[in-house]
Amino acid sequence: MTLERAIAEFDRALRAVAGVHRTGRPSPAGDLPEAQLEDARRAEAAALMRVNHVGEVCAQALYQGQALTARDPGTRRSLEGAAREEEDHLAWSAERIRELGGRPSLLNPLWYAGSLAIGVAAGVLGDRWNLAFLAETERQVEEHLSGHLERLDAADRRTRAVVEAMRADEARHRDSAIALGAAELPQPAKAAMRALAKVMTTLAYRV
Ligand SMILES: [Fe+2]
Numbered sequence: 001m002t003l004e005r006a007i008a009e010f011d012r013a014l015r016a017v018a019g020v021h022r023t024g025r026p027s028p029a030g031d032l033p034e035a036q037l038e039d040a041r042r043a044e045a046a047a048l049m050r051v052n053h054v055g056e057v058c059a060q061a062l063y064q065g066q067a068l069t070a071r072d073p074g075t076r077r078s079l080e081g082a083a084r085e086e087e088d089h090l091a092w093s094a095e096r097i098r099e100l101g102g103r104p105s106l107l108n109p110l111w112y113a114g115s116l117a118i119g120v121a122a123g124v125l126g127d128r129w130n131l132a133f134l135a136e137t138e139r140q141v142e143e144h145l146s147g148h149l150e151r152l153d154a155a156d157r158r159t160r161a162v163v164e165a166m167r168a169d170e171a172r173h174r175d176s177a178i179a180l181g182a183a184e185l186p187q188p189a190k191a192a193m194r195a196l197a198k199v200m201t202t203l204a205y206r207v
């Protein structure tokens with residue numbers, strides 16, 4: 001790895017953890033009106049967005065782990081596009097947490113470090129497994145976001161717009177990982193990822 005790339009990756013890690021974001025695309029919440037929500041509903045939306053934001057911090061780390069280990073330059077380039085969209089998600093969800101009066105997870109540095117380690121470990125197994133892991137992650141995130149859309153208030157159009165746009169992107173990310181030649185993860189690996197995600201989302205909902 002060149003020094004220039006090492007610095008770029010380090011910069012990305014710092015931005016993800018510190019909550020400083022560059023956005024490519026404006027937030028899908030746009031100028032949709034802010035809903036009048038009961039306090040409890042608003043707090044729940046903020047907590048759900050905190051969970052999503054943690055997911056996006058992890059996505060940064062996973063894609064970074066992928067970038068550090070991907071062998072095929074074509075694969076790496078294709079995944080850079082998805083990684084940029086993940087940066088948008090990070091910024092959109094952070095902004096929405098603030099609008100809802102919440103705060104990001106205090107454990108973000110921990111989530112980041114853990115995901116980076118997992119991403120690098122998956123990458124070491126080779127591109128096919130690396131992509132398999134990414135595809136499964138995107139699939140599980142998509143499921144989570146669908147669950148959140150069921151829980152969010154129908155009137156909360158700003159939050160819903162962000163979640164819906166993220167879900168559409170994740171579906172495309174998964175398809176592109178599969179198109180790039182992702183293997184199919186064995187069932188126990190998928191179950192382990194699900195269990196880990198459960199711990200993460202339960203904690204992030206609160207802390
Ligand atoms: Fe994302």
Ligand SMILES: [Fe+2]
Nearest residue numbers: 138169170173
């Ligand atoms: Fe994604």
